[in-house]
Amino acid sequence: MYSSLHLIFSLLLFSCVNCLNDPNIIIIGAGAAGIAAATRLYQNGFKNITILEAENRIGGRIYSHQFGEAYIDLGAQWCHGQENNIVYELVKDLKILRDDEGTVRLYHSKLKLIDEQFSMKLIDIFENTYGNESNNERGSLGEYLIKRYNEEIRAAWKNDVNKLALAEDCLDVFRKWVETYEASFSWYNIAASSTYEVCGGKLMLGWNGLGYKTILDVMMQKFPDSKSPIPIDDRIILNKEVEKVLWASTDRTEIKCADGTNYSCDHVIWTPSLGVLKHGYKTLFEPQLPIEKINAIKAFGMDAISKIILHFPKRWWNDDFEGIMFAWDPSDLQRSGGAFLEGPQKEGKSWITALSSIIPVPKCPNLLSAWFGGEFVPDIEKSSDETIINGIMYTLQTFLSVDYPNISLPNKIIRKNWYTDPHFRGTYSFETVESRKLDKPQGEIISEPLLSEEGKPAILFAGEVTNPIHYSTVHGAIESGLREADRLINFYKHSK
Ligand SMILES: Cc1cc2nc3c(=O)[nH]c(=O)nc-3n(C[C@H](O)[C@H](O)[C@H](O)COP(=O)(O)OP(=O)(O)OC[C@H]3O[C@@H](n4cnc5c(N)ncnc54)[C@H](O)[C@@H]3O)c2cc1C
Structure with missing residues (x-):
């Protein structure tokens, strides 16, 4: 009796010590x-x-995702910042990160390429208004940015009604930018101020074909x-x-x-x-x-964006292509659903108007990535590859055919539907x-x-x-x- 109790006691003690140790x-x-x-x-x-x-x-x-010799990122892509950033700390001595920040050009559905100086100024306004919110703001980022943006453009182009009107059209570009960056279906849901702390230094450090999996x-x-x-x-x-x-x-x-x-x-x-x-x-x-x-x-909050990688067997852009954003003329925007009939629409507007930007993919010369933000994202995830390809082609033709007469058809798209995937249900919070x-x-x-x-x-x-x-x-x-x-x-x- 004594020995069996002793054994049980010793086993319990052992398992407890073991549990404490490991x-x-x-x-x-x-x-x-x-x-x-x-x-x-x-x-x-x-x-x-x-x-x-x-x-x-x-x-x-x-x-x-491996693509030829390189990896493309269907999820996280950039290390956002260098100071107080553990990712940067872990890899800085390896010198593998590369600054992917490029000069994105602005195209308009009627005017085509928007004057470079004007769009640079506009992008400056985007960047200076977004990210400089006061901590006391309690409303939505949408309301706050619309107000600030309008103040800025009115001050910048008070004597030029045409430029001011164009800048007004470009508010929609800004909205898509913000909704894509924040991965929210509406900028009216995002708080104007938050506890997020931006890391100092470069914000768009990419993995130069190695993929974020390297971390x-x-x-x-x-x-x-x-x-x-x-x-x-x-x-x-x-x-x-x-x-x-x-x-x-x-x-x-x-x-x-x-x-x-x-x-x-x-x-x-x-x-x-x-x-x-x-x-x-x-x-x-x-x-x-x-x-x-x-x-x-x-x-x-947790909504989503759609990042879609396009493979073009024939490259129609040059090495100096750093990306484009799309500004719809208000009348074209309202007519877009009637002009492009495939895929989802809301109040006469086609899902293609949710395309925020198209940018190159490092180390993959035949790939471009298309970024969609806002309320169409869930429907875009449900759309077929064929609809996506047709919609992107239609958009490219509408905006770029003057500067790029040889736009060719992508033969393949690569994407990951984060919102509908039950193991994620969105991209980031x-x-x-x-x-x-x-x-x-x-x-x-x-x-x-x-x-x-x-x-x-x-x-x-x-x-x-x-x-x-x-x-x-x-x-x-x-x-x-x-x-x-x-x-x-x-x-x-x-x-x-
Ligand atoms: C398209 C996209 C672009 C992004 N871009 C950037 C960027 O450029 N820079 C950046 O810093 N961040 C970016 N992010 C955000 C970044 O990827 C995430 O914040 C980060 O990877 C989240 O890591 P985590 O470990 O918190 O969550 P997760 O990576 O989601 O890990 C959680 C894991 O749990 C698993 N899981 C879920 N449910 C279950 C279950 N029931 N049982 C078992 N396992 C389960 C999931 O499969 C997953 O592997 C991006 C994200 C996406 C989707």
Whole structure:
């Protein structure tokens, strides 16, 4: 009797010590935040890590697709900034980033190429009004920018009615720019001020054909060489969609997956997007999330953009082509639905008017990328490749046929429909007018861990949306993964 009790006691003690030394941690999602958390934990001696990933690949919204010799990014593309930016910090000495900022030309549906000096001034106005919002603004970015833009253009062209009228037409270009950059279906939903902090330095640093996936390899020590990688790959299980996280009933957290498998662990680090949380907060967690967290999930914004890569067997642009934006004459805009009949329309306007810009793809001479923003994005995702190709051709012909008489047909498009994909349900998050009205940054509330009855962090929340100052970005996602890994590391340091 004594010996069997002793044995049980020793086993319990062993498992407890073992659990303290190497707790079982499950990370949900192998995107930037999940990989960052896993590498930081591993480097701090936590080896009992499993990453459950719903997709058949790692990276999440980092999705570098091989095209010939180079990689093209269907998700994140640029490192936004050099100061206080973990992505830049991690790769700066490798000298692999390249400034992709180019001079984008402005075309008008009636006037064709808009005078260079005029469009440069207009773009200056865009850049100076957008990003200089005062922190006291409480309305929408749309309302704020319309007001500021109108003040600026009236001051700039008060004596030139034609230029002023053209600048007025170009407000729509500005709207598309903002809705694409913020990935919001309407600039009236975006808050005029937010807690986001722009990183200093260059904002459009691209990967020069290596793909943003390089950052994952850098974190896992597989790039620039793979002599001593952090063995995270072995711990990732792909095609493993988590359906439910059961927490707080016991000291263990249980996970149920869509394929019928179950897992049990000491801690979960949750990293899927705000879109996934918005859609699934009622069923993904049992017991349900606290009401403040649910309110924050509802209040913060997550819509989408469409980035579509076009392959042209015959190149019709030159090496000096750095991109174009499209300004519709108001009458052409209103008639666009009647003029181009294929695909979705709203109030007589065709989806093609949502095309914000077309820019070159580094290292891929036959590719261009087309960027769509705003309310048409969900419908664009549902449109066939043929409709997309026809619509883009129609637009290119309408705007560019004078300067580029040899525009050829793309024979292939490459795209990822982020909004309809149940593992993402959008591209990246934004501060809404509603979330801004609430007293605390809502990302901070989403990031608060859920504690078990014993006070142990049972579910920790990472992912870009949980970063109040760098949400929406890869650097924000990585910081959040490191933050939650550190939370666990510190928890075990203090429980020893
Ligand atoms: C088109 C596009 C362009 C972008 N451009 C830029 C840019 O230029 N610069 C920039 O900094 N950022 C950009 N971003 C944003 C950036 O990609 C994201 O902020 C960042 O990658 C998010 O990382 P994450 O780890 O928080 O989330 P995710 O990358 O979404 O990772 C979460 C993971 O969880 C998985 N998952 C979801 N549900 C489940 C489930 N039920 N069970 C298991 N796994 C699940 C997902 O498959 C995913 O792999 C862009 C994003 C998109 C889509």
